[in-house]
Amino acid sequence: MRLTDFWGRLEQAFGAGYARSIAADHAFADLGGRTIDQAIAQGVETATIWRAVVAAYPDRVPSRLR
Template sequence: MRLTDFWARLEQAFGLGYAGSIAADQVLTQLGGRTIEQALADGEPTAAVWRAVCAAYPDRVPPRLR
């Protein structure tokens, strides 16, 4: 998954303003206690980070974006 696709999906799932907050502020256990931004900066594959987002927010991410 390209990084631009990742951000587009995150914005579709959470909205333009809230997606940035989720990425910067929410620590996910699925990412080893890191935020989305930290995981991406550490070189985690975007597809793995997206799977973690889907697992952390199963009710928020619509099936069409999974």
């Protein structure tokens, strides 16, 4: 998944402002306790990061974005 696709999905699921907050502030267990921003900076594949988001927020991510 391209980075632009990742950000588009995150913003569709959470809204632009809240998506940035989640990326900076939420530490995901499936990412080893890293935030989205940290995982991206450390080279984690965006598809892996997206799966962590879906797992953490199953009710917020529409099925069409999974």
